[in-house]
Amino acid sequence: MKLSNYFLPILKENPAEAKIKSHQLMLRSGMIRQSASGIYSWLPLGLKVLKNIENVVRDEQNKAGAIELLMPTIQSADIWKESGRYDDYGKEMLRINDRHERELLYGPTNEELITQIFKDNVKSYKNLPLILYHIQWKFRDEVRPRFGVMRCREFLMKDTYSFDEDKVSAENSYKKMFLSYLKTFERLELKAIPMKAETGPIGGDLSHEFIILADTGESEVFLDKNLLNIETKNLDYNQKNIDKIISKFSKYYSATDEKHNIEEFEKQVDKKNQLNTRGIEIGHIFYFGDKYSKSMKAFINTKDGKNINPQMGSYGIGVSRLPAAIIEAKYNNEYMKWPTSITPFKVAIISLGKNEDNIYKKSNDLYEFLKKNNLDPILDDTSENPSSKFKNFDLIGIPFQVIIGSKLKDNEYEFKELGKDKEILSKDQIINRLKEIYAIDQQS
């Protein structure tokens, strides 16, 4: 992409309404714009990040054996009456009437609809376990939307639903998702800590929140510092592995303020390892048994000819919250640096030349070359001042820059990884370097 043809409305100053750094940065770097309280448009740069995150999440779901489908945003009130949640959900649910005065709603979650789909189409234990998911927009009429896309009303969520014949099998599905979440957040370069959680309106008896530590987080958390050192790289989806990693995490104390128990905390955790800080919830998993399958009368036949309600779980990741969460976790007050797995462009070429001079031509050649090699570059071909270009690219956080100016010889390119020193490289060296970086990333 050439910047002169792109849509990247950058703001030099922080809009007054943005109070936390992720919100400020997302507005300033032209990622999002607010259209109403808690409702946002995603501009091209923000959309690229969002889509890239979505793809990482999707890839890990697929690897865990979940199968993607797509349910609508608008649902009929009928199924919610059946499960009993039409009244329970209260004002947070956006209710709509159509022209025939039929009651509809903008889905805040999809347990009812997926159970309906399941019950209409699955009858046998032979089809279990079954794990289905979708990535779709949700609406929750929050009492107080705030912090940009962090707590907004319309948001993109990945929600997965598992169906199993019995509790043991259901717990395996739960553990699979547990692992999948660790791997997903690892790829997003986030240190996510699973914590035992309240089940809330979804109900059930087993639940974990995945929380990243950040001063601006909405919940207070208490944990053992040892949790921060648990290695989550290169985990496979085999049962041994899953049990091992889960037991590692369960060994140490962690809780949100809701579940926090001071006595246990003091007893279990050495003074020097006690950490009391704030966190952002980026994922939440639940096992809730037959809560929905029972109320909505979903049955399957077992091997010995009985009819039973399947055991269910649901698993959410706040996809549209993640760009903000990643900024909160990674922005160091000087520059933003996107993880290579989700960066909106793989490399920025900053041309300091004028239209049609040699520097411009050299920049353009490199641009075409990188493009051919699938290294999705963005070329700043505008006639802005150099300093303004540097500031803008530091702001939008593309992790690698190639700067081309008059100081360099013909086959010299200034290569810079954000936060590190400049190097002078040749064209081939740049390609090789970038291919290495991004290929390694794709393998994980």
Added chain:
RNA sequence: CGGGGCAUAGCGCAGCCUGGUAGCGCAUCUGGUUUGGGACCAGAGGGUCGCAAGUUCAAAUCUUGCUGCCCCGACCA
């Protein structure tokens, strides 16, 4: 929903107290100079001052009502 605040050009703000028909910086457009860390000169465009009513010869400014947005709390991916 309770408490607090704000609303003037795309963004950041001044003007309001003491009423006289709107201004600054950045951004945008034109011409020229400049080009390695937010440049310079000259010119230009852009606002029914959130909406409505009232007071007044006259309202961005005073009064009342409404709406929107932000912050703190209870709720959540």
